[in-house]
Amino acid sequence: MLIAEDMLPKVLSGGQALQDWEASSSLGYYETVLRRDAAIPSEPDAVFVLLEGWACGYKILRDGERQICSIHVAGDGPDFRKLFLPAAELEFRTLTPCRTGIISAAGLRELCRQSDTVANAVVKHIAVSAAISEEWIANIGRRRAINRVAHLICELACRLDAARGASQSRYAIPLTQADLGDATGLSTVHVNRVLQELRARGLVEFAAGQLVIPDRRQLAQLAGFDPRYLHLALPHVNFA
Amino acid sequence: MLIAEDMLPKVLSGGQALQDWEASSSLGYYETVLRRDAAIPSEPDAVFVLLEGWACGYKILRDGERQICSIHVAGDGPDFRKLFLPAAELEFRTLTPCRTGIISAAGLRELCRQSDTVANAVVKHIAVSAAISEEWIANIGRRRAINRVAHLICELACRLDAARGASQSRYAIPLTQADLGDATGLSTVHVNRVLQELRARGLVEFAAGQLVIPDRRQLAQLAGFDPRYLHLALPHVNFA
DNA sequence: CGGGGTGTTGACGCATGTCAAGTATGGTGG
């Protein structure tokens, strides 16, 4: 089992390790394909790995409002918490067509027991998610709309950079303005106005799922963005 | 090592397990006492357990605003994440006089390796914190001020109930109105108004650190509070 | 007796929400 500690999710997303493991184990693993905007079913004794595509975790409040609590890209294990907790409180839904790997919880727990490396990767994954959640709390609780949206954009760009191993200035981000609002605690209408303001300032262009960031430094400055909380593997992908 | 999985923090808070361990180990453990409103120092290669008192984790944004991201009571391991991550992004500060146990990170990691029970308790602790963070995101992002404050009050009451093993109607909660604001993303002034409104509706009385909840069911109803996300050990301490 | 932290109040402003109508846009079936 030769998986670098940080890389389990990435390796999982290649499917290699999982399929090897499936072959050497009697415990369950299978993959599914989901269309865009589909609920990701929660199986009681299994967790999933996002192998391809984007997804989000969210809660619906009593009055029907939705709050997106997490955004996930290929390599993430959005509900790994379920390995250690009796239930998950988030619902998950695809933002693009997705491929997911469904792993028996007992099986992955067993794998964790056998391999410190895997165990560390899984727990680290949970820990990083928690760090991101706390950053979101600060973002939503204490920043103005424009800084808030800018911050989320910085985070997504940074995570994509890390996935590709290099900084870019153009990103494919499959979020609607309504999604951005649900993630930042704003109304769709206000997100629209904020995006116009960001474009007017020459900081962000976002249309048709294509995000362009002419000047990262300035955007990060506006957002008060410090990427350390993401605990990315690549220290050189530094935004600010 | 006979520690029920859920109970490591509780056991730690009694100091028993830790002192046994200290005796049988060459790795570091010691305790400190902190006055109210003191920074809890972050040691690079150690984590702490809150043995007595209340504390909070927070971030200071660039403009000096503070956002409280977590509130901790005796038995919590607020920075256990540091065991798996190179750095912590939260700062911690006491809300009351506190006693803390400082554990060498390498030592606790070793203990995790030796005992599945301890490892599970630590990871579960991290996972529950993450679940709470996500509930806070939804609370701050999508609830009105009055429901938001009510929700936080429900959470604190519920956690105290779990710690004492029974429901109560009076609680000692050492938060100022400014603290409540920093935790809910509101201004101090508005928290004051919200508390008056809650009192006027006969739902909450909060003065001099004493919280009285005449009718929990009604308060939980207003807050949209469902305690499952807390993953408490006592299912009978059900609020709603 | 004084002073810092905390809580309270009122006046006012503004960031953001809400509503409603309209305009792209893109996919689908004929």
Place this chain on the structure above:
DNA sequence: CCACCATACTTGACATGCGTCAACACCCCG
């Protein structure tokens, strides 16, 4: 290739929840 529809985006007018400011009251502790 067009007609159609659903979804996404845009815009303006208006409402309001909450922030800000400033002054004051209270209280505990020294």
